[in-house]
Amino acid sequence: MSAVPPPAISVEGLTKDFLLSVRGYRVRAVDDLTLQVPAGQVFGLLGPNGSGKSTTIKVVLGLIEPTLGRTAIFGVRSAEVRSRLNVGYLPENPNFHRFLSGRELVTFYARVCGVDRARLRDRVDEVIEWVGLKDAASRRLSTYSKGMLQRIGLAQAVVHDPRLLILDEPTAGVDPVGSAEIGELILRLKAQGKTVVLSSHLLAQVEDLCDRIAILNRGRLVLEGGVDDLVTEKGRDALIVRGLDASALGDLRGWLDGRGAELVAVEKPRTTLDRIFREHVAERMQAADAPTAPGPGTEGRPR
Amino acid sequence: MSAPGTVSFSLRRIGVIAELTVLEAVRQRLFGVLLVLAAGMIAGAQLLREFNFGSSELKFITDFGFGAVTLFGTILAVVTAAQLFFAEIENRTALTLLAKPVFRAEFVLGKFAGVAAVLALFVGVTTGVLVAVLWMREQSLMASVPEAFERGRLVQYGSVVAFGALQWLKFSVIAALTLVIAGFANTNLYSVVISFLVVLICHLQYLAHESWRRMASGVGRTAAMLLAAVFPNFQMFNVGDRVAAGQAIDPVVLGGSAAYGALYLAVFLALAVYVFRRREI
Ligand SMILES: Nc1ncnc2c1ncn2[C@@H]1O[C@H](COP(=O)(O)OP(=O)(O)O)[C@@H](O)[C@H]1O
Ligand SMILES: [Mg+2]
Numbered sequence: 001m002s003a004v005p006p007p008a009i010s011v012e013g014l015t016k017d018f019l020l021s022v023r024g025y026r027v028r029a030v031d032d033l034t035l036q037v038p039a040g041q042v043f044g045l046l047g048p049n050g051s052g053k054s055t056t057i058k059v060v061l062g063l064i065e066p067t068l069g070r071t072a073i074f075g076v077r078s079a080e081v082r083s084r085l086n087v088g089y090l091p092e093n094p095n096f097h098r099f100l101s102g103r104e105l106v107t108f109y110a111r112v113c114g115v116d117r118a119r120l121r122d123r124v125d126e127v128i129e130w131v132g133l134k135d136a137a138s139r140r141l142s143t144y145s146k147g148m149l150q151r152i153g154l155a156q157a158v159v160h161d162p163r164l165l166i167l168d169e170p171t172a173g174v175d176p177v178g179s180a181e182i183g184e185l186i187l188r189l190k191a192q193g194k195t196v197v198l199s200s201h202l203l204a205q206v207e208d209l210c211d212r213i214a215i216l217n218r219g220r221l222v223l224e225g226g227v228d229d230l231v232t233e234k235g236r237d238a239l240i241v242r243g244l245d246a247s248a249l250g251d252l253r254g255w256l257d258g259r260g261a262e263l264v265a266v267e268k269p270r271t272t273l274d275r276i277f278r279e280h281v282a283e284r285m286q287a288a289d290a291p292t293a294p295g296p297g298t299e300g301r302p303r
Numbered sequence: 304m305s306a307p308g309t310v311s312f313s314l315r316r317i318g319v320i321a322e323l324t325v326l327e328a329v330r331q332r333l334f335g336v337l338l339v340l341a342a343g344m345i346a347g348a349q350l351l352r353e354f355n356f357g358s359s360e361l362k363f364i365t366d367f368g369f370g371a372v373t374l375f376g377t378i379l380a381v382v383t384a385a386q387l388f389f390a391e392i393e394n395r396t397a398l399t400l401l402a403k404p405v406f407r408a409e410f411v412l413g414k415f416a417g418v419a420a421v422l423a424l425f426v427g428v429t430t431g432v433l434v435a436v437l438w439m440r441e442q443s444l445m446a447s448v449p450e451a452f453e454r455g456r457l458v459q460y461g462s463v464v465a466f467g468a469l470q471w472l473k474f475s476v477i478a479a480l481t482l483v484i485a486g487f488a489n490t491n492l493y494s495v496v497i498s499f500l501v502v503l504i505c506h507l508q509y510l511a512h513e514s515w516r517r518m519a520s521g522v523g524r525t526a527a528m529l530l531a532a533v534f535p536n537f538q539m540f541n542v543g544d545r546v547a548a549g550q551a552i553d554p555v556v557l558g559g560s561a562a563y564g565a566l567y568l569a570v571f572l573a574l575a576v577y578v579f580r581r582r583e584i
Contacts, residue, residue, distance in 0.1 A: 058398075061401075061402045062402075063401055063584055064583045064584070065583070081310045081404050081405070081406055082308060082309055082310045082404060084402060084403060084404045084405075085308070085310065085404045089398075089399065089402035089403075091395055091399055094395075095394045095395050095396060096399070097323065097394075097396055098394075099326070099331075108319065108323055109399070109400075109403065111319045112316060112319055112320070112403050112405060114315075114404075153399075160403075166402075
């Protein structure tokens with residue numbers, strides 16, 4: 001055993017070409033990517049459509065073979081089946097066996113993952129409740145909405161209590177309220193000490209969730225770092241003041257000048273449309289006692 | 304159970320995947336339609352009696368029943384195997400499944416086992432209906448024309464059941480073969496069409512077999528020999544005529560056919576696993 005625990009995911013020099021025709025025309029989906037996902041963090045894999053996020057994830061999960069390079073999960077090569085013992089995966093645009101009910105689906109995956117028979121029922125009910133689908137658990141998946149599919153997908157991903165979760169665009173096509181609920185679940189996973197890898201092309205959304213991000217473009221890594229480091233503007237601070245009139249503002253400006261600081265801008269703080277939508281719609285849903293509201297034990301929502 | 308941190312090949316997982324496959328097939332319309340059609344045709348065979356009473360009527364029912372089992376069973380084997388395989392690929396459910404600690408071989412064998420179970424259900428029900436129809440018809444014939452039954456019952460019920468079992472084996476070989484083709488193919492339709500073609504070749508393969516014996520040498524002979532070795536000879540399972548004629552199946556012939564089928568089954572399953580392991584999903 002080495003002293004340093006291996007990273008949750010390591011990707012070394014990964015290149016993946018897809019063969020497009022028999023004449024050998026290829027498209028390079030991932031280009032010499034090197035990346036490490038430290039354990040215990042929420043990691044955002046960002047980039048425009050077609051930048052190679054899903055392909056990277058599939059190689060890491062051993063679903064497709066790399067053209068060059070290697071990948072590992074907790075130090076175990078992706079080619080080995082045992083590398084997937086500690087992973088839960090929610091594919092992009094998830095689609096599950098439509099002829100099953102939500103509970104049947106989660107039970108199936110729990111059995112595939114070898115969840116103890118004695119605990120099976122309890123565990124399945126537990127995760128279905130956790131994602132807020134208790135009332136829909138016996139409905140066929142063909143009747144589920146997009147947001148519900150994402151959540152049942154999350155339930156099957158966590159059912160065997162893996163240490164790492166890989167979520168490919170978990171909020172794509174989901175409305176802001178649903179997205180916020182999924183965001184909340186991700187933060188709860190992080191609070192439980194799980195590593196979460198999250199891919200998205202909606203940057204604003206993941207900013208609130210991720211500790212670290214990597215940005216891909218055309219299969220190449222263009223930027224990687226801690227979110228706080230990346231988004232805080234160094235050497236600048238913002239004050240939010242109530243009851244500031246024009247003369248006080250003049251005084252403040254003079255006072256700051258005297259200390260060698262400069263008042264760069266005075267603006268009205270803005271909330272986001274996203275937040276307004278969420279607050280209004282969520283209020284109404286709670287008033288209607290919507291079955292999709294997240295369960296108890298969730299203080300606050302993501303910033 | 305395997306030690307923590309390791310995964311070993313597991314029959315239990317194959318069983319779980321097979322169970323899901325059966326559930327999917329049974330909840331689909333196709334299975335019910337083919338089952339009802341086949342059983343209905345067999346049950347209705349006795350209504351088509353513009354024949355003289357006696358052994359020839361029983362022979363007709365048997366022939367007709369075997370034909371229905373073979374025809375609909377073959378369709379069911381090809382279509383369900385291809386359909387259930389591509390449902391997993393096209394709906395991307397295979398992604399979720401194979402991202403779990405599951406061997407690709409377990410996936411393929413699980414799919415196969417599920418299809419084989421569905422086929423067993425089909426053969427069981429249709430053969431059961433056939434036996435029941437034959438029995439009832441024989442009872443009433445024995446009452447109305449006793450002189451035809453001086454030496455006891457005419458229908459070899461054991462052989463009818465053996466025929467069913469042998470057909471099930473043949474359908475399983477067809478399903479395995481379809482899985483090999485589906486492993487290469489890009490679409491469901493393509494693999495269904497190719498599989499039916501191959502099934503046809505397997506039925507006519509004995510012609511190639513006979514021709515290479517007669518051929519002197521050369522490319523033609525080699526090709527015919529290859530054809531005869533690669534494709535199983537489905538005439539090996541064709542014991543229906545003798546049974547319908549009221550003859551018992553020789554246990555040695557039966558055992559030989561079963562061994563022949565099992566051998567091809569093993570080879571096709573190994574191929575299906577091999578092809579699927581290399582597939583990008
Ligand atoms: N199976 C495939 N065959 C051919 N090209 C593919 C395949 N999968 C992905 N690609 C191509 O690889 C590139 C990266 O795709 P993807 O990883 O899905 O991007 P992202 O998830 O970032 O949107 C795209 O140009 C896409 O068209
Ligand atoms: Mg993608």
